[in-house]
Amino acid sequence: MVAVVDLSISDPGELASLRKIVERIPGLRVRQMTGRTAPGEQGAFDFLQIAATAGGGGGALLLMIRTLPDFIRSRRRDVSIVYKAGDMEVTITAATAADAVTLIEKSIDAGRA
Numbered sequence: 001m002v003a004v005v006d007l008s009i010s011d012p013g014e015l016a017s018l019r020k021i022v023e024r025i026p027g028l029r030v031r032q033m034t035g036r037t038a039p040g041e042q043g044a045f046d047f048l049q050i051a052a053t054a055g056g057g058g059g060a061l062l063l064m065i066r067t068l069p070d071f072i073r074s075r076r077r078d079v080s081i082v083y084k085a086g087d088m089e090v091t092i093t094a095a096t097a098a099d100a101v102t103l104i105e106k107s108i109d110a111g112r113a
Helices: 012-023 057-073 096-111
Strands: 002-009 028-034 046-053 081-085 088-092
Touching: 002 012, 012 028, 012 046, 012 057, 028 057, 046 057, 057 081, 057 088, 057 096, 081 096, 088 096
Parallel strands: none
Antiparallel strands: 002 046, 002 081, 028 046, 081 088
């Protein structure tokens, strides 16, 4: 089983930095994807699609999730990261990082990542 999650960031200029951080985590495959716009919307933002195998992927995903608050806090401007896995979507900001990470960790532990 392969777990796949998507990460998008509010500041598209920070996507390359986010990708570098995530690519350093063993057990994860990272692809940059182009988002699709809904009818009537303009502009599509790229996002990262993260794939992890079940053998070690859950641990790799947990490690990735735990790095996101530090990444957000290290930015010069406020940014937010949207984590999507299946029907779950969580927005992580500097103010909500602890609660968001806990929620995502519980979903991974429950096998819904």
